[in-house]
Amino acid sequence: MRNEARRGSEGYLAGARAGLPFALVAGVVAISFGALARSLDWGVLAPIVFSVITFSVAAQFAVAAVLGAGGGAFAAIAAAVLLNARFLPMGMAVAPFLKGGPLRRALEGQTILTTSWALASRGGGRFDRAFMIGATVPQYVAWTVGTAIGVLADNIVGDVERLGLDVIFPAFFLALLVRELKSGGKRTIAATAIAAALAAALVPIAPPSVPVLAACGAALLGLKRRSS
Amino acid sequence: MSTLWVAIVAVTLANVAIKAAGPILAGGRELPPRVNDVIALLTPALLTALVVTETFGEGDHLALDERALGIGVAAVALALRAPVLLAVVLAALATALARLLS
Numbered sequence: 001m002r003n004e005a006r007r008g009s010e011g012y013l014a015g016a017r018a019g020l021p022f023a024l025v026a027g028v029v030a031i032s033f034g035a036l037a038r039s040l041d042w043g044v045l046a047p048i049v050f051s052v053i054t055f056s057v058a059a060q061f062a063v064a065a066v067l068g069a070g071g072g073a074f075a076a077i078a079a080a081v082l083l084n085a086r087f088l089p090m091g092m093a094v095a096p097f098l099k100g101g102p103l104r105r106a107l108e109g110q111t112i113l114t115t116s117w118a119l120a121s122r123g124g125g126r127f128d129r130a131f132m133i134g135a136t137v138p139q140y141v142a143w144t145v146g147t148a149i150g151v152l153a154d155n156i157v158g159d160v161e162r163l164g165l166d167v168i169f170p171a172f173f174l175a176l177l178v179r180e181l182k183s184g185g186k187r188t189i190a191a192t193a194i195a196a197a198l199a200a201a202l203v204p205i206a207p208p209s210v211p212v213l214a215a216c217g218a219a220l221l222g223l224k225r226r227s228s
Numbered sequence: 229m230s231t232l233w234v235a236i237v238a239v240t241l242a243n244v245a246i247k248a249a250g251p252i253l254a255g256g257r258e259l260p261p262r263v264n265d266v267i268a269l270l271t272p273a274l275l276t277a278l279v280v281t282e283t284f285g286e287g288d289h290l291a292l293d294e295r296a297l298g299i300g301v302a303a304v305a306l307a308l309r310a311p312v313l314l315a316v317v318l319a320a321l322a323t324a325l326a327r328l329l330s
Contacts, residue, residue, distance in 0.1 A: 021313065046232055054240045063235050073234040080239040084246055086274065091250020093270045096259070098251050105255045106248035118275065125268025164324030167298040170282035171319035174302055175312040177275040184272060191269045195276040203285045211285070215277030222265030 015120065015134025022115045022135070025168055026057070027142035032160050033060055034150015040068050044151055051147035055113075055140055058083040058209075083209045089216045090117045097127040111136040115169070118176050123183035187221050194218035294330065298323030 030051065037047035050060055059080035066076035091109050094117065098105040111133045120132030160166065181188060195218035202211035254267060283299045284290045302319035310318070 042232060046236060050236045050240075054236065054243055056239075056243055059239050059243060063239060067232060067235065073231045073238070076231075076235040077238045077242065080235075081242045081246070084243050087243075087246045088250050089270045089274060091247055092254040093250070093267055093274075095251045095253070095255030096264075096267070098255050100256075102252045102256065105251035109247045109249075109251035110244060112247050112250075114278070121271055125264075125271055162324065162327060164294075164298060164320035164322070164327065167283070167295050167302075167319045167323045168316055170279045170295070170299055171302040171316045172312065173275045173278045173282070174299060175306055175315055177272060177279060178306050180272040180275060187265075187269065188272050192272050192276045195273040196280050199277040199280040200284065200290060203281060204289050208285075211281050212274065212277040215280075216270055216273050218273040218276075219266045219269035222267070222269045223262050 011128065011130030012134035012137075015116070015128070015131035016137055017134075018119050018131065019116060019135030019138045022119075023138035023142035025165055026139045027146035028163075028165060029057060029160060030143045030146025031150035031153075033057070033064070034147040034152075036061075036064050036068075036150075037147075038151050040064060042151075047151050048144070048148050051144045055143055056080070056084055057143075079208075082207060085209065086114070086212050087112055089213070089219075090114070093117075093125065094120070094127045094129070094132065097129045099129065108133065113139060115139065115172070118173060121176060121180070123179055187224070191218040191221045194221070294323045294326040297326050 033051070034047055037050075050063075054060060062079040062083050063076045066079050067073075090112055094109075094112065095105065098108045100108075108129065113136050116132045116135040116139065117127075119135045120128045122128055177192065181192060195215040198218060199211040199215040202214050206214070259267070279299070283295050284292065286293070298319040298321075301322040302315045305315040305318050306312075
């Protein structure tokens, strides 16, 4: 029992360590979010509370973009919800590996971040629950602290894109995709090809984030009987 | 309540609900094998879509820019069996450098 408990905490710690480089990036992006909120006259409290209770890079930038362009609350909420709808399929993918009853699983599901979710994937659709939760913790701390710094300090980061930080995420997802392709069979390759085609085809015609959601449809290949 | 606070509270509630839905719906019970197969394929499908949209998506059109160069560098590094972290850092460096020069 003690052994098992120790192994458990090691899983969280390993996840936290793996999350550290992403926490660094989250901190830099959070500072730029704080600076953006400051430029929109959001005051000190609102952006920090936003980061503490929502903790979503995409949703928070979407709200800032819509409200900043003079849009209303409804448009801002719709944009953010659409962007975060990807957490639904992500939550379904990790669901079998979460612990406890519905309430506990729902709570553990709150630690789903795109990066943590990807870090915790073990190939073949398996996930390491403790690793995901552990990886989220340092990113959450960096996100909230970074937002506070950005709101309170002058813009010290400048343009995040100039540093090439925006490609860190797709590069990391590509690395994990390569691993999925190595451990998966023909169906994984086919699903990947279909997902890529769907996403690319929908970018020009669908609102942001719809391509990502629609590409999940490629997973329906799983309904087909395995040929082997 | 101001528009901003309405948006903050509503987005937070929606976010919590979305993150709770998957674990409640698909966890805690044995699912038919075919459903499990679909869920297992969600991971590569989502990763693919994220790579494609974040590399080539530029608002409402596809673009071939410095990001694609960075991701290309990462792909080569991964093909040469570079560690993940190195591939990611090389991607950011290549993109930053290309933007500096352009």
